[in-house]
Amino acid sequence: MIPAASTSLSAHLLDVRAVSKRFAEKEVLKTLSLNVVAGEFLTLLGESGSGKTTLLRLIAGFEQPSAGEIWMNGERLDTLPPYKRRVNTVFQQYALFPHLNVRENIAYGLRANNTPKREIAPRVEAALAMVRMSEYSDAKPTKLSGGQQQRVALARALVNRPQLLLLDEPLSALDANLRKEMQGELKSLQREVGITFLFVTHDQEEAMALSDRIALLKDGGLEQVASPREIYAHPATAYAAQFIGQTNLLRGIVRSGIAECGALRFPTNSSDGPGLFSLRPERIFPASEVSGDPDSVRFSAEIRQQFYGGSTEVLELLCSDGQIVRARISAAGPLSGRQEFFFFAPDAIPVNR
Amino acid sequence: MTATSATSRRPILLTIYSTLVFAFIYLPILVLVVYSFNRDGVGGFPPRHFTFDWYRQLTADSAIWNSVLNSLYVAAGAVVVSLTLGLLAALALDRADFPGKALFRRLVLLPLILPGIITGLSLLMFAVAAGFGRGLTAVFFGHGTALISVATTEIFAGLQKVDRRQEEASLDLGATPWRTFWHVTLPNLRLSLIAAGLLIFTLSMDEIAVTFFLIGSDNTLPQEIWGRLRRGITPEINAISTLILVVSILLITIWYHLRTRSEKPST
Amino acid sequence: MYSRLYKLAVSLPPLFWVVLFLLVPYSLMFAHSFWVTQDGSIVHNWSLHQYFQLFTNPLYATVLFRTLRIAAFVTLFSLLLGFPLAYFLSFHAGPRKELLYQLVIVPLWVSYLVRGYAWKTILGTDGVLNGALEYLHITHEPLSALLYSPLAVVLMLTHIYTPFVFLPIYASLEHIPRPLVEASHDLGANSRFTFFRVILPLSMPGLLAGATFAFVLTLGDFLAPILVGGPSGTMIANVVQSLFGAAYDWPLGAAISVFILFITVGLLFCTERLEKRWTFQ
Numbered sequence: 068m069i070p071a072a073s074t075s076l077s078a079h080l081l082d083v084r085a086v087s088k089r090f091a092e093k094e095v096l097k098t099l100s101l102n103v104v105a106g107e108f109l110t111l112l113g114e115s116g117s118g119k120t121t122l123l124r125l126i127a128g129f130e131q132p133s134a135g136e137i138w139m140n141g142e143r144l145d146t147l148p149p150y151k152r153r154v155n156t157v158f159q160q161y162a163l164f165p166h167l168n169v170r171e172n173i174a175y176g177l178r179a180n181n182t183p184k185r186e187i188a189p190r191v192e193a194a195l196a197m198v199r200m201s202e203y204s205d206a207k208p209t210k211l212s213g214g215q216q217q218r219v220a221l222a223r224a225l226v227n228r229p230q231l232l233l234l235d236e237p238l239s240a241l242d243a244n245l246r247k248e249m250q251g252e253l254k255s256l257q258r259e260v261g262i263t264f265l266f267v268t269h270d271q272e273e274a275m276a277l278s279d280r281i282a283l284l285k286d287g288g289l290e291q292v293a294s295p296r297e298i299y300a301h302p303a304t305a306y307a308a309q310f311i312g313q314t315n316l317l318r319g320i321v322r323s324g325i326a327e328c329g330a331l332r333f334p335t336n337s338s339d340g341p342g343l344f345s346l347r348p349e350r351i352f353p354a355s356e357v358s359g360d361p362d363s364v365r366f367s368a369e370i371r372q373q374f375y376g377g378s379t380e381v382l383e384l385l386c387s388d389g390q391i392v393r394a395r396i397s398a399a400g401p402l403s404g405r406q407e408f409f410f411f412a413p414d415a416i417p418v419n420r
Numbered sequence: 421m422t423a424t425s426a427t428s429r430r431p432i433l434l435t436i437y438s439t440l441v442f443a444f445i446y447l448p449i450l451v452l453v454v455y456s457f458n459r460d461g462v463g464g465f466p467p468r469h470f471t472f473d474w475y476r477q478l479t480a481d482s483a484i485w486n487s488v489l490n491s492l493y494v495a496a497g498a499v500v501v502s503l504t505l506g507l508l509a510a511l512a513l514d515r516a517d518f519p520g521k522a523l524f525r526r527l528v529l530l531p532l533i534l535p536g537i538i539t540g541l542s543l544l545m546f547a548v549a550a551g552f553g554r555g556l557t558a559v560f561f562g563h564g565t566a567l568i569s570v571a572t573t574e575i576f577a578g579l580q581k582v583d584r585r586q587e588e589a590s591l592d593l594g595a596t597p598w599r600t601f602w603h604v605t606l607p608n609l610r611l612s613l614i615a616a617g618l619l620i621f622t623l624s625m626d627e628i629a630v631t632f633f634l635i636g637s638d639n640t641l642p643q644e645i646w647g648r649l650r651r652g653i654t655p656e657i658n659a660i661s662t663l664i665l666v667v668s669i670l671l672i673t674i675w676y677h678l679r680t681r682s683e684k685p686s687t
Numbered sequence: 688m689y690s691r692l693y694k695l696a697v698s699l700p701p702l703f704w705v706v707l708f709l710l711v712p713y714s715l716m717f718a719h720s721f722w723v724t725q726d727g728s729i730v731h732n733w734s735l736h737q738y739f740q741l742f743t744n745p746l747y748a749t750v751l752f753r754t755l756r757i758a759a760f761v762t763l764f765s766l767l768l769g770f771p772l773a774y775f776l777s778f779h780a781g782p783r784k785e786l787l788y789q790l791v792i793v794p795l796w797v798s799y800l801v802r803g804y805a806w807k808t809i810l811g812t813d814g815v816l817n818g819a820l821e822y823l824h825i826t827h828e829p830l831s832a833l834l835y836s837p838l839a840v841v842l843m844l845t846h847i848y849t850p851f852v853f854l855p856i857y858a859s860l861e862h863i864p865r866p867l868v869e870a871s872h873d874l875g876a877n878s879r880f881t882f883f884r885v886i887l888p889l890s891m892p893g894l895l896a897g898a899t900f901a902f903v904l905t906l907g908d909f910l911a912p913i914l915v916g917g918p919s920g921t922m923i924a925n926v927v928q929s930l931f932g933a934a935y936d937w938p939l940g941a942a943i944s945v946f947i948l949f950i951t952v953g954l955l956f957c958t959e960r961l962e963k964r965w966t967f968q
Contacts, residue, residue: 127869128872148872150872150874155873155874162864162866162870166889175874176876179875179877179884224874227875434771434775437775438776442772444768445846448806449801449805451808452804455808465819505700505704508697508701509697509698509705515693515697516693516697518694518698527705527709534907534948535906535924537907537924537927537944538716538948539712541931541940542715545716545941546711546712568701626798626799629909642800645804646800649807650913653807653811658808672792676792
């Protein structure tokens with residue numbers, strides 16, 4: 068039996084233990100381990116090919132792990148067929164049954180599990196009300212808009228009171244405005260219902276806005292698992308730093324506590340040797356602002372480009388050694404020529420490759 | 421260690437049943453082929469004494485080969501009639517509006533969905549009333565007419581894939597509609613036309629219901645076989661049947677590959 | 688984009704041809720059904736006499752009902768064989784699906800006559816089946832009831848129409864998006880529940896199309912009874928055939944033909960309406 072993760076078992080709803088998945092020659096998931104805490108909104112974030120959807124399908128039961136185990140609530144999950152798991156899925160294209168109307172779609176799971184007849188109707192009504200689709204209860208799915216179908220899909224899953232709800236990029240088919248609206252609805256729904264949500268997306272902004280924790284996947288492995296603030300402030304790897312938010316990656320050598328990245332030199336706690344640092348653009352300031360702090364690192368650079376953005380603008384800076392660094396500053400009117408900038412040494416966060 | 425989910429497990433009963441259904445579909449054909457090589461004739465079990473005698477007898481059988489020639493004549497005629505009218509009909513359905521369009525579409529389909537005897541008898545009545553006699557020419561007109569909708573369906577589908585803009589470009593560059601049709605539209609339909617032609621050819625070669633009523637003294641191949649069956653069974657019929665089987669499979673395989681080729685996006 | 692001349696040039700010839708060589712002949716058949724035969728020639732007195740004869744003469748009625756029964760059995764058996772096969776290929780065949788599909792289609796293109804003949808050689812008293820049964824000592828005497836019976840007709844036509852029925856059912860099943868099956872399992876339904884509540888309803892259009900095809904074509908078949916049906920296996924189309932041949936009564940034959948035509952068109956109409964109701968895409 069593979070030993071469980073080190074954090075206390077009692078708060079864990081789901082335990083993914085060293086799971087691998089191979090399709091033909093390709094290894095899509097590489098010995099991945101992850102815990103999901105009961106009641107949280109956890110997002111699996113990654114590019115296409117990162118393995119996030121595969122992991123979701125393993126938890127739902129549509130695929131079998133090539134190695135490893137999945138446990139839920141202290142019981143083995145991956146040996147169960149999908150219809151015996153207390154897990155429900157909201158599919159990317161909703162997968163609503165076209166031959167059944169909205170009410171029948173929602174009642175489907177209850178019927179399949181032999182829920183007593185008199186219990187079905189009130190539960191369906193409650194689910195409809197929860198997603199605000201009560202007036203459409205007799206409509207067929209093909210007559211509904213994308214957003215409406217999505218709500219029905221949600222209701223259909225939630226009415227079964229699963230222990231875990233899986234959402235496979237449910238908002239990707241919606242247009243931008245509707246997406247923002249549904250994001251808000253999803254978050255408040257999750258709080259209201261209290262069910263654990265496992266959400267898959269490739270959109271890092273979405274992940275940051277909605278999640279209690281983000282699990283960043285890359286090429287079948289876990290890059291970092293942490294709350295959005297934690298990942299943003301302390302990315303563990305260069306990939307995490309670049310994928311979530313924007314950053315400047317400074318390459319250089321560390322000698323006796325000083326990092327030398329081209330024209331930029333600053334004190335650091337990293338050990339000697341080659342170093343890679345992430346410096347967020349909004350942590351670079353024009354030298355005209357008060358900067359008496361001993362930690363501040365000054366440098367001069369030529370302003371190559373200026374991208375106006377309303378409340379802030381992004382400056383593309385050419386340093387004296389030729390490296391390009393981006394700074395996000397408060398809107399300051401058109402700028403040009405050579406100027407002085409500074410940043411705080413602790414903001415240059417060492418990251419792994 | 422890993423479980424099989426219900427969706428991927430192969431159900432045993434269903435597999436066995438499907439195998440049995442396959443067997444049911446193929447066994448009679450296999451029996452036919454096997455007994456064409458049996459010296460002691462059709463029937464009895466198991467077949468002993470392998471021989472090519474029946475095939476040898478077949479090659480000397482001039483009546484059969486005459487009927488094959490007749491069938492080829494009819495099939496060729498049917499292909500010409502069906503393709504020409506089918507092409508025009510497909511173009512009309514795609515590009516023109518005329519009164520009775522819906523009725524036309526249904527009427528053209530009737531010979532395919534009605535039992536052959538009805539179409540055959542109707543055409544016979546017509547032939548008699550109009551003064552045409554029975555005979556091979558009547559047969560190929562009959563086949564050609566009955567199979568128009570096969571051509572129409574196939575060519576219509578092919579038309580959907582023709583880029584309308586190529587035709588517009590041709591007209592824009594100064595070509596007449598006739599030239600455009602001949603040099604732009606038709607070449608794009610090449611695959612559809614060949615596929616439709618093959619299909620019509622095969623169907624005509626095997627046609628018996630409509631043929632039955634329009635045939636005169638010259639027999640098509642199915643008619644010839646039919647006549648012999650009334651007189652008694654010989655393994656020679658097994659032999660010719662096996663040959664028909666092989667040729668049909670060949671033609672249909674070609675047809676199928678043409679079809680799948682036309683569905684691949686052209687570069 | 689297309690000139691008036693172009694449109695006329697493409698629509699007139701087929702229209703003309705189809706009217707002349709389809710509409711007129713079918714109408715002629717229709718007209719004949721209202722005429723009568725007197726002293727060996729056809730007299731154009733318009734009446735419903737022939738239809739009356741069809742339904743009241745016990746000879747014709749028996750054959751008609753036998754034909755309907757045979758058609759029903761052939762349809763039923765073809766469905767019982769074709770549907771599970773289509774389901775197996777669509778959902779459980781894996782990578783060999785395409786190849787197996789081709790294998791099922793191939794017999795469709797093998798001559799009807801050839802396949803009917805095959806059954807004739809199998810079912811006879813000296814046939815292959817009896818030979819095999821005796822060789823295996825399952826029987827000691829040939830079973831003579833196999834050939835020249837309604838059973839033989841049903842067997843032969845089931846064999847012929849199973850691939851016919853398979854085709855539209857397979858197409859319908861392939862159209863069912865696989866996420867629907869996954870969604871059903873996800874919601875707690877096992878394979879059986881999923882089949883009856885999701886797969887079967889969504890395959891209805893194909894099933895109806897296939898069933899209608901098999902029924903209608905069997906109804907008008909006159910070759911199978913001659914090949915393997917014998918006197919007890921005569922079907923209504925044989926009656927028509929003889930009325931146009933030796934028994935020389937074209938009007939009556941036309942009336943029976945028109946009757947078959949009406950059943951066919953009526954069934955197709957009903958199925959088309961039902962298919963529209965059952966199509967959800």
